[in-house]
Amino acid sequence: xxxxxxxxxxxxxxxxxxxxxxxxxxxxxxxxxxxxxxxxxxxxxxxxxxxxxxxxxxxxxxxxxxxxxxxxxxxxxxxxxxxxxxxxxxxxxxxxxxxxxxxxxxxxxxxx
Amino acid sequence: xxxxxxxxxxxxxxxxxxxxxxxxxxxxxxxxxxxxxxxxxxxxxxxxxxxxxxxxxxxxxxxxxxxxxxxxxxxxxxxxxxxxxxxxxxxxxxxxxxxxxxxxxxxxxxx
Numbered sequence: 725x726x727x728x729x730x731x732x733x734x735x736x737x738x739x740x741x742x743x744x745x746x747x748x749x750x751x752x753x754x755x756x757x758x759x760x761x762x763x764x765x766x767x768x769x770x771x772x773x774x775x776x777x778x779x780x781x782x783x784x785x786x787x788x789x790x791x792x793x794x795x796x797x798x799x800x801x802x803x804x805x806x807x808x809x810x811x812x813x814x815x816x817x818x819x820x821x822x823x824x825x826x827x828x829x830x831x832x833x834x835x836x
Numbered sequence: 837x838x839x840x841x842x843x844x845x846x847x848x849x850x851x852x853x854x855x856x857x858x859x860x861x862x863x864x865x866x867x868x869x870x871x872x873x874x875x876x877x878x879x880x881x882x883x884x885x886x887x888x889x890x891x892x893x894x895x896x897x898x899x900x901x902x903x904x905x906x907x908x909x910x911x912x913x914x915x916x917x918x919x920x921x922x923x924x925x926x927x928x929x930x931x932x933x934x935x936x937x938x939x940x941x942x943x944x945x946x947x
Binding site for chain 2: 730768
């Protein structure tokens with residue numbers, strides 16, 4: 725089945741700096757890659773996603789890139805703000821398109 | 837619009853007691869449904885998913901079970917809880933191959 729690895733597990737940046745989180749996946753048939761943000765004690769919320777027919781997608785300060793050949797995708801947050809502090813999860817859909825595999829998460833801390 | 841409910845929101849149970857967590861979805865039909873567990877400070881572990889009534893796929897061997905008695909109802913159960921069952925249990929639904937929408941979660945503490 726699909727296996728998703730995420731790095732780093734923790735990331736600390738100064739306000740205004742950029743943050744990058746990277747994930748790799750194992751199943752070449754995966755075609756949907758979402759990123760979720762989870763604030764303390766709350767449910768994960770989708771922030772951006774990308775499908776395998778595109779290489780990059782951007783939404784204001786957030787962007788995601790996908791390299792299908794290397795089977796990795798990354799989340800980029802620019803001009804970070806303290807409210808960006810949270811745990812971020814990447815995910816990839818499984819071989820039968822019915823299940824979603826999540827990375828272990830990255831705890832991002834943005835220092836004011 | 838679609839809404840997903842989970843209850844209870846929090847639960848404290850003794851070791852060896854049974855468990856029943858319920859998840860329901862409104863505003864959609866024939867959704868894919870999922871149960872995840874999140875241990876404190878950890879990632880999301882997929883426990884079960886269901887593509888239809890009575891259809892359950894189990895991801896990890898454990899003392900938990902799941903059932904889908906109705907199209908928009910997904911139940912997570914255990915006959916005897918272990919300490920290691922403590923965690924944040926999240927139900928989610930999706931149209932196949934698309935964004936998963938998570939419920940508010942149930943925080944379970946096993947003492």
